[in-house]
Amino acid sequence: MSEVAKKEAVKELSRFRPATDILEREDGFHIFMDMPGVSREDMAIDLEEDELTVTGRSDQCPLPGEKFVEAQFGACEYVRSISISDIVDRERIKASLENGVLELFLPKVEKVQPKRITIQAQ
């Protein structure tokens, strides 16, 4: 009986894949994700080997006494994973959240300058 009550209490949120733009500029790759209703405290970004995973929860708590006539969006969970290649500098990835849009900056690895090998004369 208590187990059923616990299961009902933990209600699963609808999961969505956020709309994402991935583009390349001279300095590296830029990723934009639409995460409306998600604040910075409700978002997590994880990097595991080659997988970058973004998770966010949007909260739409209705006010007391509020009744909905039409609901085209609601509380949901955003989940998205992106594979990154070796040319991305994993130590310098940056993230910022503004107006419900998450922006990720993935810089490229600094190219190693080619070295000239001197030939010793006999």
Add this chain to the structure above:
Amino acid sequence: MVIDFNTLYNFPSRLDRVFEEMLRSPMGDDRRLAYPPLNLSNDEENIYVRAEVPGVTIEDVELTLTDKTLVIKGERTAPQGKFYRQERPSGVFHRVVNIGVPVDRDKVTAAMKDGVLTVTLPKSEEIKPRTISIDVA
């Protein structure tokens, strides 16, 4: 992203991503509904209109209120660069909401938080429920 052969050796995580791709995408839902998605609700005091407009500031939104309709208009700009994947909608958006009850036009307010616009329209005094005291002689 640039594909390299290192990713082929992560087959178990690759398989997890295949199942994850089956998660619903807002882009799919948006094909049926107009953009941006709206919520219409009310309580005893106010009517609330909420719109999901990520990437838009309050200055970029133009609100127009006529006798019976609220118009929400704005524009989303696409970022500059060479696109590998483009899913976010951009351009001018325009939505018309039918407000079925009289509202106090001078007290309408709008706020933006985390990409969600909330317009609060107080109901007119004449339609609010009032308690009428009846004196029995």
